[in-house]
Amino acid sequence: MNNSIALLGQPNSGKSTVFNALTGSRQHVGNWPGKTVEKNDGFYNYKGIRYTVTDLPGSYGLSGNSDEEVITADFIKAGQADLVCILVDASQLERSMYMVAEFAAMDKPAVLLLNMMDVAKAQNKEINHALLEKRLGIPVLPFTAAESRGYEELKALLAAELEHPHRLASVPGLPEEGESSAKTSADTVQAESEAKYCWIGSVLEGVTSSEQSHYKLSKRDRRLLSPILGKIVCFGTIVAGFLVAMIICFPLMGLGSMIPQLLNKPIADLLNGWHVHPWLVSIFSIILPNTLYFCVAMSGFVFGVNLVFGYLEEIGFLARAAYQFDSLLAGLGLQGKAICPILMGFGCTIGGTCGTRVMDNWGQRMLTMAVVWAVPCASIWTIIPVISSMFFTPWQTVLIILGILLYVVVLMTVVSKVFGRTLVPDNARSGMIMELPPYHKPHWKHIAKEALLKAWDIFKRALRTVTLISLLFWVFSYSGTGNVDNSLLYKVGTTIEPVTRIFGLGWRTFMGFISSAFAKEAVLGVLNAAFVGNGTVLDATFRSAFNVTTDNAVLGQAMTDVVSKAEALAFMCACTFNIPCVMALSTTYRESHSLKWTARIAAFYVCGALLLSCIVYHIAALF
Template structure:
C-alpha cells in the first residue's frame, strides 16, 4: 500500500478543520510542533489502497513570518514532506479568502485549490467557473462542501490523479502586477537575486517578501548571496516605503482580476438581514451577543445535565451491587473500596465532564456552524483588546459562569496558542455555578446580612486577580511584540450541517473522555488512599493525621486543618468541599462525603461550623475557596486544550498559591474587623 502526505492550508474559518475531521474521523492526533507552542494536528485515511497522511497546518491569513503559526507553516512547506498542499478558500467570499493563495504564489511546491462552501456560494446566486480558475492558475481547482462527505467525490478523484496533475502556481500575472504597481524598484531588487530563486522560493516571491521586510526571507537571502549583493539589495529596499501595503494591494488586484473573470452573481443576493445589522452594531451587538451566549449556556445545560444525572445515577446503581458481589466472593475490603469508591467515582466524574462538554460543544458548535460566533468575537474585540486579547476570548469568560469546563473548551476558537492558554488562565477565576452554593452557605452562616459585602469583595478582588494574572503570564504567553488584533472574516449565515456537526461533537467528547479518565482516576486514587480508613472513621485516615500535623502551618493562612482539607477537596469539585466539611465536623467518611456532597444537611453543617470556626477563619476560607483552581475536571480540560502538562501544572500551582495568599490577607483583615 502506497503512502502520500497532504498538507491543509488556509485562513481561519475556511473549513480546514471540518475537512480534516471529515477525512480522518477518529484517526487523528493532536500535539504541538517540536520546539513550538503551536498546535499540530495529524490524521490519516485510506482511499483505493493508498494511505493518506494529513497535516492540518495552523490557520493563518498569510505566509509572512510574523507569528509562530506562520513560521511553522512556512517551514513545513519548505521541508518537502508534503506531496501536495491543499489550500482551502471560502467560495462564498473569494475576494477576501484567496489572499493565502496569492501569498503562496511563487512557492514551487505542488498545490491544489479547494473551493469550500460551494453550497453557500450557490445560495448567494454565485456561479463559479472552476475550470476557468484552474486554467488561469495552472493548478487543479476542486469545488467542495467540507461539511458534506457525500460531496467528497471530486476531491478523491483529484487525489487519484495527483501524480499526473500536481503542479505549481503560475506566477506570471502576479509578477506583472508587482512590476506595474511597485515600479523599477521591484525589477532592480529581483535582478540582484538568483534567477532561479532560492530553494522552493522563486525570485518573484522572495522580492515581494523582502519588500514586506519579512525577517526569514531577509535571513535566507543574506545567507545565499554575497555581502556586496546583499548590501545593494538593502539599499534598494530602503527606497521602498510601505512595502506591506504595496504588495498587499498587488495581491488584491490579482485576486479581483481572477474573481471578475470567473465568478458571476445575481444582484441583491447579499443584502444583510436586519438581525445581522443589529448583531454587529455598536449599540446592540454586545447585548445581543450576551443574550445569545446566556441562551446557549442554558440550552447546553438542558442537554448536558440530564446526561450528567444519568451517568451519575448509573454509576451509583452499579457501585453498591458490585461492592456486595465482590465482598461475597471474598475480595479484600480495601480493594472493594478502591474500585467502588475511588475508581467508579472517578469514572462518574469523567462521564459527567464529557456530558457537559457534549452539551457545550453541540450548542456553541451550532452557533459557529451557522455563522454567528464570528459576530460575538467582532463586537467584543475592542473590549478584549484592553486585556491584550482578541474578541474571541469573551465567549470563554461568559460561559465559565455556568461551568469553567465549557469556558476552557471554548478557547479553541482562538487562533494563537499563547492567547488561548492566556484566556484559560484568566477564565479560571470566573466563579462557576457550583461555587455559589458553597459561598452562599458559608457567607450567609457567618456574616448574615453582611454576606452581600463579602460577595462584592470577592468580585472586586477577582478583577484585581485577572489583572495580576495577566501581568504574570502575559510576559510568556502574550508578549507585546507578538500580539495581533482580530483579523477575521464574518462568514455568511447558512444552514447547519448536522451530520458534520455531530461528528465533530462526538469526536471532541471522546477525546475529552479518554484524557479525563486517565487524569481523574489517577488523582482520585491518590486522594482516596489519603482519606481511607478501615473502619470508615475519619480520625483514623492519613488525611486526618496529616491535617492535624500541618495545622500549625495552615493556621498561618487563617485556616483550621478542617477548612484546609475542605479547600484541598474543592480542587476535586467545588461542591465536594461541602461534603468534606460535613464529614470533618461530624467525624464521618471523607470519600463518601465527596460522592454525596449534594445531599449534605446544610443546617446541621452551619450549626457545627459556628461552634468551631471564627469569622476571620470563615472569611479566609471563602477567599481560599473562591480563588482555588476550579475543579479536577477543569484541570483535565485545560490539559486537553493546551496540550501542555507543563502549563496546566503551572496555572494550577499559581491558583493554589494565590488562593492561600489571599486567604492569609483576608484572615488578618478579618481579625481587624471582627
C-alpha cells in the same frame, strides 16, 4: 511516496471539518516539536490504499509572523507532504487567495478546494472554477465541507493528483523558493505585497460575478452591531446558549450518574465475597466507577457546549459578538472573541476552556483560559450562600457575594498582566480586523459530528488524568475504620496546621480547600466528614458530587463551634479562587497541550488563593 496530504488554509476555512470527515476517529492529536501549537494527524483508506493527512495550523499567510505561520511554512518547504490541499472560502475568494499567492512561490504539488460554495450561492455569487483552474494550473474543486456527498470526489481527486501532481503557476514579481535575499527592505516587502494582489486580481478577473456590488448592513445586523442594544442582545444570546447547552447535557450527565449507583454495591459484594483486601475493594468499587461518572459527565457537558456554540458560530453570530466586546476586552490583551468563554465560565470552567477554540492563536487561547479560571463556576455559588449563612446575616452574605464579584474583575486584570506579557506581548497585540460572515443555515449533521468527536476526545484524556488524581486523593484520605482521624490526610493536616493557620485555615478547613481543587461540589461533603464525622472523606467527596444532601444545620452547628467568622470568610475566598476542579485542569491541559503552562496557571491560582485567604483572615480578625 508516502501518500501524505497536508490541509492548508486560513482560520475558519473548513480545514478541521475536512480533516475530521476524512479521518473520523483515526487521528492523533499532539504538539509540533518544540511548540505548543496543536498538531493533528490522521489517515483514511481509499481503494485499498492508506493516505495520511496533516491538518496544518490555521494561518493567514506563510511569512512567518507567528508560530502557526512558521510551522506551516517549514512543513511545506521541507516537502513533508506529497500533496497540499489548499482550502479557500468561496464566499470571500479574493481575501482567501492571498495565501495561495504566497504558496505559489514554494513550487509544491497542490489542489485547490473552493469550500463554502453553499454560502457563495446564497450570496448570488457565481464562480467559473474551470477558468480559475486553467489560470492556476492546478485542479480546482467546488466543495461544501459540511455536506458528505462531495468526499468521494475529493478522495478520487487527491489519489489522482498524488499519481500525477500539478504545481501552481508562479507569481510575477515574487522570488521563487530559495531566491529570497537575506536582507529584506520595507520597499521590497511592499513591492512583493503589491505583486501578490496584482496577481490575485488578474487570476480572478472574469472568474467571479455577483449581483451585489457592495455590502449593506441588514436590519438584523444594525441591531446586533449597535453599541448598546447589540451588547445586550449578544450577552443574552450567549447566556441563553449556555442554558440550552446545560439542558442538552443533563440527560447525558444523568446517565453517567447511574454508573456508580449500578456498580458500587455489586462490585463491592463480589470482591468481598472473594475476600479481597478492603483497600482494593475501595479502589474498584468506589474510585473507578465514580471516576467513570466524572468523565462521562464532563464529556456530556463538552458535547452540549460544542453543539450549541458550534451552531452559533456556523450561523455567523459569534463573529458579531466578538466585534461587540472587542474594545471592552482589549484592556486584558484579549480579542472580543474571548467574551464567550468568559461568560461560559460562570456556568462551568470546562465549557469556558473548550470555548477558547474560537481564539485566533495559541497565545490568545492560553491567556483566555487563564482568565476564565478567575470566573467562579456555578458550583461555587451553591457553596458560598450555605457557608455564609452559617456565620453571617443575609445582608452580610449579599455583601460577601458582591465582594467576590468585584474581586473577579481585579483577578482577571492581574492574570492578564502576569501572563499576558509572555503569552500576548504588546508588540503582538493588534485591533481585531474581521469580515463579518454572512448568515446561513447550519449543517446540523456536521455540527453534531464535530461535537461528538470533541466530547469523545475529552473523555479519553480525562479518564487517565482523573483516575490518577482520584487514586492520589484516595491514598491520603483512606481509612480502614472509616474514621477520618485515622487517615493519612488527618495526620498530614494536623502536622502542617501551624503553617495553614498562617493562611487563616485550620486543618479541617484546609482539607476542604484541598477538596475544592478536586471538585467544588465536594466541599460541603468533605466538611461534613471532617467536622461531623459522617463517613470517610472519599465517600463524602463522591456523595456531594452526586448531590446527596448533607445536614447543613448539623454541619453549621459543628463549624460555628470551632471556626471563627474570620476563618470562615478566609475559607470561602480560598475555595472560590482556588483552581476550579481537576476536570477543568485536565481540560486546560488537553486544550493547550502544554504541561508547563497548565502547571504555571494552576500554581498561580493555588498560591493566589492562599495569599488572599491570608490577607482576608488577618484583616477580618481585627474586627
